[in-house]
Amino acid sequence: MKLLVKAALGPALLAVAACGGKGDDALADNAAEAYEAQADNVENMADNVTNEATEDALENKADALREKGEAKEEAIDRSDIDTRTMTESQKEAVANKM
Numbered sequence: 533m534k535l536l537v538k539a540a541l542g543p544a545l546l547a548v549a550a551c552g553g554k555g556d557d558a559l560a561d562n563a564a565e566a567y568e569a570q571a572d573n574v575e576n577m578a579d580n581v582t583n584e585a586t587e588d589a590l591e592n593k594a595d596a597l598r599e600k601g602e603a604k605e606e607a608i609d610r611s612d613i614d615t616r617t618m619t620e621s622q623k624e625a626v627a628n629k630m
Contacts, residue, residue, distance in 0.1 A: 555615035560608035563627040567601025 571594040578590035604627065615623055 554612065555618075556608055556611065556613050559613075559615050559623055559627060560605040562623075563608060564601040564605035566627070567597050567604065571595070571597040571601070 574590050574594040574597060578587045578594065581587050581590065608627065611626075613626065615626075618626070
């Protein structure tokens with residue numbers, strides 16, 4: 533029974549420990565979401581062009597934006613910074629720098 537409880541609680545405790553509670557996860561998510569929104573806009577532009585080469589270029593740009601957003605999200609999360617006492621402009625600067 534103890535083994536079953538440990539097996540069930542292990543992943544949950546690991547997730548909580550990884551979080552750290554410093555606010556960096558929310559900042560990382562916000563950065564990724566901002567790039568995702570940009571990528572969606574570029575993809576919408578691609579859907580509205582008639583030139584296939586331009587459409588492909590825009591879709592490639594959208595993919596690159598998504599990858600950049602994911603990279604920023606990972607960098608901010610790895611940094612494990614404490615954002616609880618940061619101003620919004622400081623958070624923006626961190627999100628744009630990473």
